[in-house]
Amino acid sequence: MSLSGKDKSVVRAFWDKASPKSAEIGAEALARMLTSYPQTKTYFAHWSDLSPESPQVKKHGATIMGAVGDAVGKIDDLTGGLSKLSELHAFKLRVDPANFRILAHNIILVLAMYFPTDFTPEVHVSVDKFLQNLALALSEKYR
Numbered sequence: 498m499s500l501s502g503k504d505k506s507v508v509r510a511f512w513d514k515a516s517p518k519s520a521e522i523g524a525e526a527l528a529r530m531l532t533s534y535p536q537t538k539t540y541f542a543h544w545s546d547l548s549p550e551s552p553q554v555k556k557h558g559a560t561i562m563g564a565v566g567d568a569v570g571k572i573d574d575l576t577g578g579l580s581k582l583s584e585l586h587a588f589k590l591r592v593d594p595a596n597f598r599i600l601a602h603n604i605i606l607v608l609a610m611y612f613p614t615d616f617t618p619e620v621h622v623s624v625d626k627f628l629q630n631l632a633l634a635l636s637e638k639y640r
Contacts, residue, residue, distance in 0.1 A: 498626050505572050507623035512569045514615055515608060519566060522611060523558030524549070526603040534599050540592055561600070568631050575634035587638035594639050597632035604628060 500508075515522065528549035530537055544553045564582060571578025586592045605625055609616045616624075 498629060500572065500623075500626055500630060504623040504626055507620055508572065508627045509569060511608075511612075511615065511620050511624060512566065515612060516566055518611055519562035520555070520559035522604065522607050523560070523562030523565075524555040525558070525610075526600065526607045527558040527561060528554050529606065530596075530600050530603045533603070534596075537596055537599065540590065540596070562604075565604070565628075565631070568634075569627075572627070575630055576637050579631070579634045580637070583635045583638040586635055594632070594636035597635050598629070601625075601628035601632050 531541070531547050531554070532549075538547055541547055541553075541557075544551065546552075547554060564579075568575060568579060576583075586594075586597075605621070605628065608624065609621070
């Protein structure tokens, strides 16, 4: 599913609104994923606390959304722009790429919660396409 020029514009404009809250959004999305999809906890077994209030969850949520923001800046070449991150997740962290889509779903949910007025159906479609393309780009080194 490719991103049209309009999709890219919508994603960039929405990111401008969402980015000031990106650390909070990331923490909430990660916490929801860990709660709703407990199998994802295996990647974080070395953390002492996986609760939503955990400093580790909050920090990693901010890191995730920092990478999403970086991806927005590389929206014209997600595969090339995220190559090192894909390599890290494939070869060092060994994250099942299905989890990228699970996290994308949780990010969408949290964005809709934080921005109920701005998260229109048009924004939803464009952001969803973007996050699915981001997940695909992160899965590139698994092939």
